[in-house]
Amino acid sequence: MPIEITIPRLDDEYMTELERLNLTISEVLEANGGTMTVPLANSKHKAKPIGEILCRLMVRSRLRRFQNDIYRQFDPILKLLSV
Numbered sequence: 001m002p003i004e005i006t007i008p009r010l011d012d013e014y015m016t017e018l019e020r021l022n023l024t025i026s027e028v029l030e031a032n033g034g035t036m037t038v039p040l041a042n043s044k045h046k047a048k049p050i051g052e053i054l055c056r057l058m059v060r061s062r063l064r065r066f067q068n069d070i071y072r073q074f075d076p077i078l079k080l081l082s083v
Contacts (some may be wrong), residue, residue, distance in 0.1 A: 005073045017053045025063045026053045
């Protein structure tokens with residue numbers, strides 16, 4: 001029986017902000033705590049803002065939980081592949 005990965009629905013407000021700012025959840029979670037910017041991969045000095053909504057601690061916590069819930073679903077697959 002194949003293992004399925006289910007991607008839950010992300011809150012519309014957060015999804016809109018991610019799309020508007022062209023950011024991934026990983027980029028938001030990697031942003032420096034108090035600062036509202038994500039370093040750009042090609043430059044050490046430039047940064048991309050993550051906006052007021054996505055920099056909130058509770059929002060970042062929810063995004064981290066959302067991301068972890070998806071990654072956790074890969075555990076059975078990894079166990080099968082390592083056998």
